[in-house]
Amino acid sequence: MTLIAGNWKMNGLAAEISEIQSIVSGLANYSGADAMICPPALLLPAAVKAAAGSALAIGAQDCHAEVSGAHTGDISAQMIADAGAVAVIVGHSERRSDHGEQDADVLAKAMAAHQAGLNAIICVGETDRQRDAGDALKVVGSQLDGSVPGGNPDNIVIAYEPVWAIGTGRTASEDDIAAMHDHIRNWLASHFGDAGQRVRILYGGSVKPANAAEILSVPNVNGALVGGASLKADDFLAIVAAA
């Protein structure tokens, strides 16, 4: 089933749990897609409570690769699972650029997520300079090589997010999305065989109610990772409805 996952990034105070409550109520009208919200870590317990018993899954935005230890300010995958979340985003381009995360770090985080029983939403995507140089497919292929754990892929989701499309209002063309998602599908099939066909590939980058149906109809687009438009329940639900 299509997955619409919302990434709240560093947005949301306790009052915004009301948006989660509205999403939970609104989801009762839609059964065509799985829905997930990834709020800031401090809101995880309240979000899990608000979504309890509903179709809304709760995920986190990052985890440390270690289970515990001297890592001031970090949170582990085990802590995220303990809070009741079911997934964690790893390798978001903002983590890669703001915190210098490399593919090996992303791989270690994805493996930590799996060890904690979480699904890992592994983000990949090229910069505009890399796309302009004609290197987009090569860059994403290399990120997949370095960031995706081997073994059973049933607990991974790949999110293709061209860096230049995140939070900019620009989206990739349907042809470019189709070519990249086909490339990712082939990579998954060559690494995981038939199981690779089942892995969901999300598109992310300025997805909003006005363009969601078009993007979600592109072959091998199995959902969306949504930033800005996931902050308001009405917008998020409109994207779920478009799936």
Ligand code: PEP
């Ligand atoms: C994101 O944060 O992953 C994202 C795609 O953001 P936006 O939808 O705001 O571009």
